[in-house]
Amino acid sequence: MMVESASETIRSAPSGQNGVGSLSGQADGGGSGGGAGATSTAGGGAGRDTAAGGGADSNGELSPAELLHFQQQQALQVARQFLLQQASGLSSPGNNDSKQSASAVQVPVSVAMMSPQMLTPQQMQQILSPPQLQALLQQQQALMLQQEYYKKQQEQLHLQLLTQQQAGKQQPKEALGNKQLAFQQQLLQMQQLQQQHLLNLQRQGLVGLQPSQASGPLQSLPQAAVCPTDLPQLWKGEGAPGQPEDSVKQEGLDLTGTAATATSFTTTPKVSPPVSHHTLPNGQPTVLTPRRDSSSHEETPSSHPLYGHGECKWPGCETLCEDLGQFIKHLNTEHALDDRSTAQCRVQMQVVQQLEIQLAKESERLQAMMAHLHMRPSEPKPFSQPLNPVPGSSSFSKVAVSAADSFPDGLAHPPTSAAAPVTPLRPPGLGSASLHSGGPARRRSSSDKFCSPISSELAQNHEFYKNADVRPPFTYASLIRQAILETPDRQLTLNEIYNWFTRMFAYFRRNTATWKNAVRHNLSLHKCFVRVENVKGAVWTVDEREYQKRRPPKMTGSPTLVKNMISGLSYGALNASYQAALAESSFPLLNSPGMLNPGSTSSLLPLSHEDVGAPVEPLPSNGSSSPPRLSPPQYSHQVQVKEEPAEVEEDGRPGPPLGPPNPSTAGPPEDRDLEEELPGEELS
DNA sequence: ACTAAGATAAACACAT
DNA sequence: AATGTGTTTATCTTAG
Numbered sequence: 199m200m201v202e203s204a205s206e207t208i209r210s211a212p213s214g215q216n217g218v219g220s221l222s223g224q225a226d227g228g229g230s231g232g233g234a235g236a237t238s239t240a241g242g243g244a245g246r247d248t249a250a251g252g253g254a255d256s257n258g259e260l261s262p263a264e265l266l267h268f269q270q271q272q273a274l275q276v277a278r279q280f281l282l283q284q285a286s287g288l289s290s291p292g293n294n295d296s297k298q299s300a301s302a303v304q305v306p307v308s309v310a311m312m313s314p315q316m317l318t319p320q321q322m323q324q325i326l327s328p329p330q331l332q333a334l335l336q337q338q339q340a341l342m343l344q345q346e347y348y349k350k351q352q353e354q355l356h357l358q359l360l361t362q363q364q365a366g367k368q369q370p371k372e373a374l375g376n377k378q379l380a381f382q383q384q385l386l387q388m389q390q391l392q393q394q395h396l397l398n399l400q401r402q403g404l405v406g407l408q409p410s411q412a413s414g415p416l417q418s419l420p421q422a423a424v425c426p427t428d429l430p431q432l433w434k435g436e437g438a439p440g441q442p443e444d445s446v447k448q449e450g451l452d453l454t455g456t457a458a459t460a461t462s463f464t465t466t467p468k469v470s471p472p473v474s475h476h477t478l479p480n481g482q483p484t485v486l487t488p489r490r491d492s493s494s495h496e497e498t499p500s501s502h503p504l505y506g507h508g509e510c511k512w513p514g515c516e517t518l519c520e521d522l523g524q525f526i527k528h529l530n531t532e533h534a535l536d537d538r539s540t541a542q543c544r545v546q547m548q549v550v551q552q553l554e555i556q557l558a559k560e561s562e563r564l565q566a567m568m569a570h571l572h573m574r575p576s577e578p579k580p581f582s583q584p585l586n587p588v589p590g591s592s593s594f595s596k597v598a599v600s601a602a603d604s605f606p607d608g609l610a611h612p613p614t615s616a617a618a619p620v621t622p623l624r625p626p627g628l629g630s631a632s633l634h635s636g637g638p639a640r641r642r643s644s645s646d647k648f649c650s651p652i653s654s655e656l657a658q659n660h661e662f663y664k665n666a667d668v669r670p671p672f673t674y675a676s677l678i679r680q681a682i683l684e685t686p687d688r689q690l691t692l693n694e695i696y697n698w699f700t701r702m703f704a705y706f707r708r709n710t711a712t713w714k715n716a717v718r719h720n721l722s723l724h725k726c727f728v729r730v731e732n733v734k735g736a737v738w739t740v741d742e743r744e745y746q747k748r749r750p751p752k753m754t755g756s757p758t759l760v761k762n763m764i765s766g767l768s769y770g771a772l773n774a775s776y777q778a779a780l781a782e783s784s785f786p787l788l789n790s791p792g793m794l795n796p797g798s799t800s801s802l803l804p805l806s807h808e809d810v811g812a813p814v815e816p817l818p819s820n821g822s823s824s825p826p827r828l829s830p831p832q833y834s835h836q837v838q839v840k841e842e843p844a845e846v847e848e849d850g851r852p853g854p855p856l857g858p859p860n861p862s863t864a865g866p867p868e869d870r871d872l873e874e875e876l877p878g879e880e881l882s
Numbered sequence: 883a884c885t886a887a888g889a890t891a892a893a894c895a896c897a898t
Numbered sequence: 899a900a901t902g903t904g905t906t907t908a909t910c911t912t913a914g
Contacts, residue, residue, distance in 0.1 A: 673888065692903065716889065722905050723888095729904080736903080748887085 504529065513542050652676045660702060669705045674713075674720040675745075678727065682740045689730065689737040692718065724748065 504510060505525045510517040512533050519525035533539050652672045656663070663670050670677065681698035682690050690698070696714060699706040706713050721727045726744035729736050 675888085712890070715891075718902095718904060719890080719906090720888090721903095 502526070502529075513546060652680055656680065656702070663703045663705070664701075665704055667704045667708075670703050674716050675724050675726070675748075678717060678720055678738070679740050679745060682727075682738060689739045691732075691735060691737050692721070695721075695738065 502522060502525060504512055505519065505522060508518055508520070509515075510519055510525060510528055510532075512529070515532065517528055517532065519528050533542075655672070656670075662668070672680075677699065678695055681695050681702075682688055684698070685694075695717060696710075699713065699717065700710075721729070721738055724744070726741045726748065728739045728741050730739055
């Protein structure tokens with residue numbers, strides 16, 4: 199599985215070159231991903247086979263020391279193979295990287311040019327900056343833990359082996375041989391397992407390749423612990439002080455491995471692209487490649503982010519520059535657009551990405567801690583989601599999607615202030631994965647209809663969606679509805695809807711043609727969206743009844759619902775979500791601030807059932823089963839259109855719509871229904 | 883296998 | 899003519 203995701207990573211890199219097509223890449227993910235996975239597995243398998251064979255052949259009389267040596271050799275071989283695969287699979291000519299830099303930013307791109315074939319360890323040392331190394335080493339800590347485990351296991355095995363050897367002196371020779379063989383095989387298996395695990399981790403970008411670790415489990419730990427203070431030396435290409443040359447080499451290898459890791463991990467966790475999309479004040483997205491970024495800074499006369507304390511802060515440079523002008527000159531000469539600079543930028547991207555992932559994880563942890571220590575035991579957000587689900591997994595939508603949401607305008611009052619907003623990078627409901635994946639999120643799922651309402655989901659995560667380039671797990675229809683309902687008068691022009699999308703979701707700041715088309719398509723397609731002519735043009739409103747109609751009405755007590763919810767949500771969240779779902783299913787706009795009109799609403803309630811469907815369990819207006827926030831149900835659809843000229847037909851047929859806030863429904867959804875349905879035939 | 887719903891793409895018409 | 903808006907059709911994917 200890890201292998202697969204890694205391969206998808208690799209595969210998806212090129213697909214990102216064309217922004218529009220990036221989402222469609224998911225379709226063939228299984229196929230080609232499988233292929234790539236097979237390839238990599240084959241590589242690993244080859245190594246393993248060799249190891250097993252070799253071990254079986256010679257282990258009859260291998261001493262532990264020999265065995266260790268052999269294992270080290272094997273590990274190295276495997277590592278080399280891995281690197282070669284990485285290189286051959288990813289590398290692309292370095293000469294075009296300048297042209298590709300833009301696309302490289304758009305999508306987590308393979309750091310093709312960072313393949314070990316093209317960068318020597320020394321280069322890597324130059325490329326990486328101390329913080330970069332630190333970040334990468336941090337990730338290696340995870341591996342260290344694993345290593346520790348393996349090490350213990352192996353030590354145990356060795357112990358057993360020795361014991362057996364001693365005991366075996368009194369045993370027949372064959373028995374000893376067999377047992378030794380068995381143990382050593384076990385040992386080998388263990389090591390292979392470890393190596394494979396290491397490779398998998400590397401492919402996932404979870405850890406950097408530590409040759410010392412890869413080379414031999416028994417010696418792995420000490421070398422893994424590189425003190426951060428040593429990093430500068432590493433950066434300058436110096437080996438650790440007082441170490442023999444081969445250790446310097448190892449450091450070099452280490453760096454190379456790190457680069458390879460960074461390469462492979464590039465796209466694995468689909469986090470927002472290494473270089474984020476910056477949003478200009480006007481809401482237009484701007485994608486800055488690192489290079490452009492730096493060059494843009496060059497234009498600022500007063501300071502430069504890469505210049506500080508009199509020296510160049512370019513990774514691995516530290517050239518002293520007396521003044522900014524000299525620095526600029528230096529920057530233009532030494533760090534011009536070339537393969538090396540590009541590669542360095544890419545590495546930096548990886549570092550940033552890694553840090554983001556780390557941040558996301560830590561934030562999630564913090565959230566869990568805070569949730570545990572105080573407040574909201576019923577947070578609907580499933581923390582239990584795995585941190586690194588396979589990008590294509592559908593768990594995302596299962597958990598978070600909701601097409602039918604009511605909408606408490608959560609945006610206004612983020613209920614989870616304590617836990618939610620900590621980081622914009624926290625992928626709601628699912629750890630750090632599926633960022634930018636787009637694929638799974640777009641699909642509706644069963645829970646889309648049953649589970650957490652879009653409003654609450656948005657309320658809790660709007661900061662996240664606002665900043666992270668993640669496709670929101672809601673359907674276009676639900677988003678459009680949300681946008682419209684958020685407004686005081688429940689109407690929006692198309693352009694305003696666009697603006698809402700871009701304002702609320704970083705994801706919708708790109709590929710505008712695609713999603714705008716989708717928005718228009720949805721507006722036209724769904725009867726729940728009603729176009730109302732206005733003096734200034736046309737506005738779009740929501741016919742709540744129609745909207746509810748399209749939802750499969752089996753909510754209440756439906757075993758499937760419960761099942762869905764249980765599977766999709768953590769138990770703690772179940773209750774709240776269930777309630778929310780129930781509430782929303784019956785009263786779509788309960789919580790909408792604008793909709794709140796304490797006085798008039800009660801009568802409207804019945805309407806909902808009529809339409810929404812018998813199956814829906816009527817929520818008692820008194821809210822015995824519903825949270826307090828669920829105030830009187832309201833149907834929005836009776837939107838009061840501003841200055842509607844002669845469109846009585848369209849929307850106001852039922853008569854004078856009441857005030858904008860609540861009109862609702864008092865009237866006649868039915869009427870409305872009729873109005874809209876009349877022309878058509880679809881009364882169903 | 884079938885169907886429904888949604889996403890995406892695209893063609894087209896119409897208005898500004 | 900270009901652009902925005904709106905409608906419609908087709909195709910694909912996913913889930914039930």
